[in-house]
Amino acid sequence: MxxxxxxxxxxxxxxxxxxxxxxxxxxxxxxxxxxxxxxxxxxxxxxxxxxxxxxxxxxxxxxxxxxxxxxLGNMTFEELHEAIIQWAEDRKIISPKNVSKQFMKVTEELGELAEGINKNDEDKTKDSLGDIMVTLIILAQDLNFDLLDCLNSAYRVIQNRKGKTINGVFVKESDLHE
The missing domain is CATH 1.10.260.40 (lambda repressor-like DNA-binding domains)
Structure with missing residues (x-):
């Protein structure tokens, strides 16, 4: 059967x-x-x-x-992206009316990430990073954006960027004051 x-x-x-x-x-x-x-x-x-x-x-x-x-490994990023969108649609989470609420979820998860990093809690940090990705994917859908397109656009902007890493932070060339 x-x-x-x-x-x-x-x-x-x-x-x-x-x-x-x-x-x-x-x-x-x-x-x-x-x-x-x-x-x-x-x-x-x-x-x-x-x-x-x-x-x-x-x-x-x-x-x-x-x-x-x-x-062999888990789902690809693209497969996860699609599965998360489907999951959110099934629960009627995705809606342009939810943008501010979903943005608050993103910031809530950022706070949990900060806590995980500050307490050197590897599990909480890893979980928070995943939760941030989920909330960003849903927020992008609420805004009628595809997060993968946003990521591609951002990479095209930075891929040839020149600059310098100072105290562990990359500073683009145009912001360097030397």
């Missing part, structure tokens, strides 16, 4: 309930369960999140294959 159908039945849910909860049409869910149609990556993530199981479980991947894939 297909894992999607198996988990739905084990939770006592109907196709109609899952469709209403996830926003995926009932007939599409039926096609996924009968393997007449393959879900997109974002849909696998949405359904795994909905059922609170790993995507690999839903896809029916053998554990050996999952471990092999895990050893």
């Amino acid at each position: 297909n894992k999607l159908r198996q988990i739905r039945k084990s939770k006592g849910l109907t196709l109609k309930q899952v469709a209403e909860d996830t926003g995926i049409a009932k007939n599409i869910l039926h096609q996924y369960e009968t393997e007449k149609r393959e879900p997109k990556k974002e849909t696998w993530i949405k359904l795994a999140d909905y059922y609170c199981v790993p995507v690999s479980y839903l896809m029916g991947l053998p554990s050996g294959l999952v471990e092999y894939i895990d050893r």
Whole structure:
């Protein structure tokens, strides 16, 4: 039996309930369960999140294959970027009306990063850096920007910049007062 159908039945849910909860049409869910149609990556993530199981479980991947894939590395930055946007859209977080609230989340995470660095707490620092990236991706979406485009633009500006590192801080050439 297909894992999607198996988990739905084990939770006592109907196709109609899952469709209403996830926003995926009932007939599409039926096609996924009968393997007449393959879900997109974002849909696998949405359904795994909905059922609170790993995507690999839903896809029916053998554990050996999952471990092999895990050893190869995690998702690319672009895949993570897309997954975070999908996650935020699924929770109705992304909205131009949320710009100021999302900006406050960014600054809140910056404060946690400062605390992690000041307390030399490696786990908190790492977690805060990740959280900052998530909040920035969502903020960029709220502003109708693609954070990857913003990053590319910033790199194009700095890639040939000349200057000097003073006390661990890079100072661009035009700001040097020598």
